[in-house]
Amino acid sequence: MKRLRLIDGVPELRVRKVKESGIKVAHLVVQCGCCANKIEIYPSGLGDQPGLLEIGGVEGSIRNWRAILLPLLKLGSLRRGK
Ligand SMILES: [Zn+2]
Numbered sequence: 276m277k278r279l280r281l282i283d284g285v286p287e288l289r290v291r292k293v294k295e296s297g298i299k300v301a302h303l304v305v306q307c308g309c310c311a312n313k314i315e316i317y318p319s320g321l322g323d324q325p326g327l328l329e330i331g332g333v334e335g336s337i338r339n340w341r342a343i344l345l346p347l348l349k350l351g352s353l354r355r356g357k
Pocket of ligand 1: 311312
């Protein structure tokens with residue numbers, strides 16, 4: 276069994292790039308480091324419009340995602356004292 280790499284005490288997320296094929300556009304699959312839970316991230320959205328990002332089936336503008344996620348990511352690093 277492959278040894279889990281820990282980052283800040285939790286298993287590292289597993290990220291897989293999926294190349295475009297047939298009807299599927301290129302996207303990322305981010306999987307939990309300890310189980311089979313995963314989300315798919317489509318950088319350009321399903322409609323291939325620039326400036327869109329689909330995370331876990333929820334599509335929004337990149338600006339909208341940034342406003343939601345950046346404060347959470349900054350808060351996480353503050354809590355860890357970095
Ligand atoms: Zn898990």
